[in-house]
Amino acid sequence: MSDIGSSGGAKQGGESLLFLTDEQLRKGIEAMFFAYRAFTSDPDRILENYEYGRAHHRAIHFINRQPGLTVNTLLTLLGVTKQSLNRVLRSLVEDGLVEARVGKTDKRERNLYLTQKGAMLERELSEAQRSRMRAAYRAAGPSAVAGFRQVLEAMMDPELRKFYNAMKDGAA
């Protein structure tokens, strides 16, 4: 019953609140589900040819975006345990895709960088993903893209939103 409240109340609010009915919200949930599935399918298909999975892709993505970031920062961005990340990171370092340099100020820290080989895989993976994103952006148009970004940002957990906003976006 408690979830009916906001739904039943929506129609009273006039046009500006109509989109907050439960069915509209459920439709948004489905949109996220289907879109995210498509969004990950392209890199997944590529990764089948390697011995890597989605976890490797995510690590590679953020190392590329913030060269030199520490393991701890990467842990926060990915939201997994160090044991889980370690497994992934070790194979990437062993295979020569990622370089872990001992920190110069704090020697306990490791600063992570993509090697040339790592950067190549990153481009292959992200190009697949960017290609779908680009097509969707073109189909939807600039103002839709702005709205898309606004809603996604509002949906994030506050702590990660900080990290998100701290990243380059080429809009400046």
Add this chain to the structure above:
Amino acid sequence: MSDIGSSGGAKQGGESLLFLTDEQLRKGIEAMFFAYRAFTSDPDRILENYEYGRAHHRAIHFINRQPGLTVNTLLTLLGVTKQSLNRVLRSLVEDGLVEARVGKTDKRERNLYLTQKGAMLERELSEAQRSRMRAAYRAAGPSAVAGFRQVLEAMMDPELRKFYNAMKDGAA
């Protein structure tokens, strides 16, 4: 080099194409990643109290949205193998959350329905998710929501977009 093409070209296109730079696209990728993580975290937290996982949630969601749908349809919507779905579906039926009625026209088919118990869990899970979605919608505003939905829809694989559009959205 091939992924530079569209990026380098973006600046030539004037204001309307500026959002297609590689960095803008990567930022969109990150937005999807962080938002999706938040989006799934609420129901995941609830599911820890039960013996169910994300897969159960997804099945419950679609059975609720299309009561009476067949196993095959659900398979398509979820994009998993029947072996994977069967494991999930069996536990839901055994625990009395889902009812599988033999089809009346084709007796090979099973039509799936939520029981009262299943509907209760569905509401608990989806309320958590809708609550976050509602807050994001409110924060971003109606026109942002329209754009959000447009981009996500454009991102889907065509076959699933059909299913997506066939679902109730309360907009009619």
Add this chain to the structure above:
DNA sequence: CTTGGAAAGTCAACATCGCTGACATAATAT
């Protein structure tokens, strides 16, 4: 200079949830 704590790495065990392959059953369709 010793010591406490932080950063990182590692080992073991386990759960979830994908997958493939093989096979059984029941019922429709030809």
Add this chain to the structure above:
DNA sequence: ATATTATGTCAGCGATGTTGACTTTCCAAG
């Protein structure tokens, strides 16, 4: 009658997440 379809099931495997325990390294504070 036979082929095909929808479903269910068993076995095994792989990727990725988890907790818990422990070690090593190293900065920093007493």
